[in-house]
Amino acid sequence: MISKNQIKYIQSLHSKKHRETETLFLAEGVKTCLEIIEQMPEMIDELFCLQSFLNDHERLLHEKKIKTTVTSNEDLKRISLLQTPNEVLCVCRQFSQSVPEINFENQFSFYLDGIRDPGNLGTIIRICNWFGIKELFCSEDTVELYNPKCIQSCMGAFLRVKLYYMPLNELISLKKIKDVFAADLNGTSIYESSKTAGLIVIGNEANGIQDSTKQLCNGFITIPSADKGMESLNAAVATAIIASEWFRKSV
Amino acid sequence: MISKNQIKYIQSLHSKKHRETETLFLAEGVKTCLEIIEQMPEMIDELFCLQSFLNDHERLLHEKKIKTTVTSNEDLKRISLLQTPNEVLCVCRQFSQSVPEINFENQFSFYLDGIRDPGNLGTIIRICNWFGIKELFCSEDTVELYNPKCIQSCMGAFLRVKLYYMPLNELISLKKIKDVFAADLNGTSIYESSKTAGLIVIGNEANGIQDSTKQLCNGFITIPSADKGMESLNAAVATAIIASEWFRKSV
Numbered sequence: 367m368i369s370k371n372q373i374k375y376i377q378s379l380h381s382k383k384h385r386e387t388e389t390l391f392l393a394e395g396v397k398t399c400l401e402i403i404e405q406m407p408e409m410i411d412e413l414f415c416l417q418s419f420l421n422d423h424e425r426l427l428h429e430k431k432i433k434t435t436v437t438s439n440e441d442l443k444r445i446s447l448l449q450t451p452n453e454v455l456c457v458c459r460q461f462s463q464s465v466p467e468i469n470f471e472n473q474f475s476f477y478l479d480g481i482r483d484p485g486n487l488g489t490i491i492r493i494c495n496w497f498g499i500k501e502l503f504c505s506e507d508t509v510e511l512y513n514p515k516c517i518q519s520c521m522g523a524f525l526r527v528k529l530y531y532m533p534l535n536e537l538i539s540l541k542k543i544k545d546v547f548a549a550d551l552n553g554t555s556i557y558e559s560s561k562t563a564g565l566i567v568i569g570n571e572a573n574g575i576q577d578s579t580k581q582l583c584n585g586f587i588t589i590p591s592a593d594k595g596m597e598s599l600n601a602a603v604a605t606a607i608i609a610s611e612w613f614r615k616s617v
Numbered sequence: 618m619i620s621k622n623q624i625k626y627i628q629s630l631h632s633k634k635h636r637e638t639e640t641l642f643l644a645e646g647v648k649t650c651l652e653i654i655e656q657m658p659e660m661i662d663e664l665f666c667l668q669s670f671l672n673d674h675e676r677l678l679h680e681k682k683i684k685t686t687v688t689s690n691e692d693l694k695r696i697s698l699l700q701t702p703n704e705v706l707c708v709c710r711q712f713s714q715s716v717p718e719i720n721f722e723n724q725f726s727f728y729l730d731g732i733r734d735p736g737n738l739g740t741i742i743r744i745c746n747w748f749g750i751k752e753l754f755c756s757e758d759t760v761e762l763y764n765p766k767c768i769q770s771c772m773g774a775f776l777r778v779k780l781y782y783m784p785l786n787e788l789i790s791l792k793k794i795k796d797v798f799a800a801d802l803n804g805t806s807i808y809e810s811s812k813t814a815g816l817i818v819i820g821n822e823a824n825g826i827q828d829s830t831k832q833l834c835n836g837f838i839t840i841p842s843a844d845k846g847m848e849s850l851n852a853a854v855a856t857a858i859i860a861s862e863w864f865r866k867s868v
Contacts, residue, residue, distance in 0.1 A: 376682040418738040450764075486619060489851055489854060492848065492850065492851065492854075493850070493854060495848070496842045496843065496848070496850055497842065497843050498842075498843025498844060499843075502742075521848050522848070523848065557865045569635075589747075589861065590864075590865075590868070591747045591748065592747065592748050592749025592750075592864070593747075593749060597743065597746070597747070597772050597773070599743065599744070599747055599775065599857075600740055600743065600853075602851075602854065603740060603743075603853065603854065603857040606850070606857050606858050607857050607858060607861040610840065610861065610862065611861065611865075613843070614808045614841075617841070
């Protein structure tokens with residue numbers, strides 16, 4: 367059984383402010399929760415589920431020593447952020463870590479400059495996961511990883527791709543990055559460029575890359591289109607196309 | 618001024634059933650509406666806008682002979698589907714046309730097999746627009762183009778990319794298509810394949826390509842990933858990566 371106070375406490379985690387104060391976040395849905403249980407059980411503070419979920423996964427939950435509370439359908443609906451809540455919700459601990467060693471001279475990653483849509487961020491994390499990019503960098507005004515819609519659209523990929531929020535100039539000097547490319551409407555065609563290493567900056571959905579960020583870039587790359595004067599592409603779509611092209615050339 | 622009956626009538630177009638009966642649809646937002654006015658004014662049945670929009674675009678509206686009705690903020694909110702309605706809403710006529718001549722031996726296009734998310738469909742239309750694909754094909758259970766969320770996320774690209782809904786076998790025999798590729802987790806790497814013409818089938822977000830559809834395909838292509846056993850990619854992301862790769866090879 368889940369107490370009234372617990373319900374209130376979990377509901378408070380629906381807001382970013384409380385997630386930050388408590389350094390916790392919520393993950394929902396059978397698929398995402400099973401991935402966390404299997405790959406990073408230590409991340410789970412407490413798991414709330416219907417009896418049916420417990421029946422199906424009792425052995426795994428026991429083996430991974432997950433603190434589990436069975437709830438009614440009604441209570442799950444109260445603590446869930448989904449319109450149609452799934453069978454299970456995990457209260458998880460946020461993780462933070464220092465930036466690992468990355469050699470930007472023989473690998474590439476992205477820097478997201480003010481991405482606002484949590485669904486876009488989730489999609490970008492899945493793209494990084496697909497192409498083997500293990501660290502993703504974000505400006506401090508990029509949407510929070512722990513936003514429930516982001517965690518939802520990640521499909522567990524956030525367990526394999528680590529996010530680091532920091533100003534671009536700090537990252538560049540910290541990691542001594544030589545090649546910083548802005549993905550822009552004007553630049554060298556990604557099909558023609560021979561580059562496959564460095565940091566690629568992806569701009570905000572509506573406004574592109576901020577001027578102060580552009581000044582830190584020493585190269586501009588572009589996705590050619592069939593017809594000049596086209597609209598820009600969605601930020602996640604642009605990331606996918608560039609990641610695929612650089613991946614293709616580097617393997 | 619807009620009458621109560623008009624408000625009711627426009628609200629009825631919020632539902633797919635009425636859009637189909639009336640063969641009309643709604644487009645909202647300054648950017649999308651201006652594109653329609655400029656590129657396909659004959660599509661507009663009537664335009665409803667705030668006085669501010671009329672002031673800004675009176676000459677254009679007159680020139681293009683757009684039937685225009687000024688509404689209050691309140692009434693615009695009543696007829697709009699947006700939480701924060703924009704300055705303008707167009708009631709537009711649905712267009713239908715027969716499938717044009719396409720030579721699938723020297724160009725490529727996509728067939729969407731049961732895409733359900735209107736945002737995904739809109740994103741795919743933008744991708745086609747970017748890479749010069751002018752005709753896009755959809756199974757009959759793919760989400761409706763005129764779904765307001767799709768029109769919204771298209772950013773006007775639906776004016777330049779035409780959609781045709783029909784069963785795959787009908788399309789294949791109608792256009793005598795020789796090469797039909799399924800985008801699948803197992804297949805020839807898109808980086809290695811030398812193909813740049815034919816029809817590429819993209820599956821549903823959750824379930825992939827239906828078996829009955831797969832049987833109509835004579836080739837399988839796949840987007841290589843860094844790590845086997847990865848999740849599948851989002852349908853729009855997969856479309857973007859394949860479109861970019863085929864476009865690169867064909868120009």
